[in-house]
Amino acid sequence: MKRKDLLGLRDISADEIMTILDMGKEMRARLDANEAGTELKGKTVATLFYENSTRTRVSFEKAARCLGAQTTGITAQASSVQKGESLIDTGKTLQSLLTDAIVIRHPSSGAPHFLAKNIDIPVINGGDGTNEHPTQALLDMLTVYRAFGDFRGLKVVIAGDIKHSRVARSNIWGLKKLGAEITLVAPETLLPAASSRLGCEVSYNLEEAVCGANVIIALRLQLERQTAGLFPSAAEYHRYYGITDRILHKADAGVLLMHPGPINRGLEVSGAAADGECSVILDQVTNGVAVRMAVLKLLCAAAY
Numbered sequence: 001m002k003r004k005d006l007l008g009l010r011d012i013s014a015d016e017i018m019t020i021l022d023m024g025k026e027m028r029a030r031l032d033a034n035e036a037g038t039e040l041k042g043k044t045v046a047t048l049f050y051e052n053s054t055r056t057r058v059s060f061e062k063a064a065r066c067l068g069a070q071t072t073g074i075t076a077q078a079s080s081v082q083k084g085e086s087l088i089d090t091g092k093t094l095q096s097l098l099t100d101a102i103v104i105r106h107p108s109s110g111a112p113h114f115l116a117k118n119i120d121i122p123v124i125n126g127g128d129g130t131n132e133h134p135t136q137a138l139l140d141m142l143t144v145y146r147a148f149g150d151f152r153g154l155k156v157v158i159a160g161d162i163k164h165s166r167v168a169r170s171n172i173w174g175l176k177k178l179g180a181e182i183t184l185v186a187p188e189t190l191l192p193a194a195s196s197r198l199g200c201e202v203s204y205n206l207e208e209a210v211c212g213a214n215v216i217i218a219l220r221l222q223l224e225r226q227t228a229g230l231f232p233s234a235a236e237y238h239r240y241y242g243i244t245d246r247i248l249h250k251a252d253a254g255v256l257l258m259h260p261g262p263i264n265r266g267l268e269v270s271g272a273a274a275d276g277e278c279s280v281i282l283d284q285v286t287n288g289v290a291v292r293m294a295v296l297k298l299l300c301a302a303a304y
């Protein structure tokens with residue numbers, strides 16, 4: 001893969017996505033067999049997180065170590081960002097500390113793109129504002145790929161807070177490029193203004209939308225990004241848009257229930273559904289390590 005950075009799935013090709021997924025499959029087999037790798041021996045991967053994270057940060061660190069790299073973890077709360085250091089100065093400082101790649105999460109959409117333009121080492125977007133979260137979508141796609149072997153004609157329902165979801169945006173770009181049919185389901189207040197231009201079906205009725213679905217991706221309600229009461233009450237939201245066993249029974253018999261985490265149990269998904277036989281939520285987490293190993297290997301080993 002001949003690119004310096006991974007900033008989003010909007011600007012990468014279907015072939016590049018398949019290269020990552022095929023390598024992700026190999027990495028998952030390696031994780032299952034507990035085999036260590038040495039491809040990135042002598043390299044250092046920094047995680048630069050301006051927002052909280054459990055899955056993305058820990059899995060990037062685990063992925064780097066599984067390839068033989070060292071890791072440096074920087075959070076905005078415990079770094080010189082608190083003393084007023086700019087994003088570019090922080091990036092250039094990490095580069096001068098002989099870092100080989102930076103994984104960045106930032107509340108501002110476009111921050112990873114800005115950093116990537118101003119430093120020479122690979123930048124990987126670990127989630128920027130409401131824009132994209134490419135490695136989350138790639139791990140979601142790896143989970144689908146391992147289950148179905150192909151994306152063409154698959155019916156994927158993305159349900160919940162699509163308006164504020166960088167996970168939804170990256171999944172829409174990626175899944176559409178590989179031939180999946182996507183339906184977005186949410187109350188109108190949680191859909192983006194230009195949802196009709198995303199190239200997906202749009203529905204306000206979850207029960208109808210899930211009929212025959214192969215994959216349901218439930219999204220976290222991003223209460224921290226919502227500026228006003230966008231739905232009347234938590235109980236009402238769960239009643240109309242929560243994924244429950246009753247909803248799953250209306251989908252295809254082999255439906256996968258996915259969620260990027262962290263889950264608000266009893267809100268976007270019931271506890272029984274999250275822990276039930278359709279749920280692959282914890283498998284997604286392990287696939288996150290595998291797909292991030294693939295991304296790190298492809299970017300750090302490439303002669304960009």
Ligand code: CP
Pocket residue numbers: 052053054055056057127136260261262
């Ligand atoms: N899915 C996801 O990005 O989770 P974290 O916020 O825990 O990284």
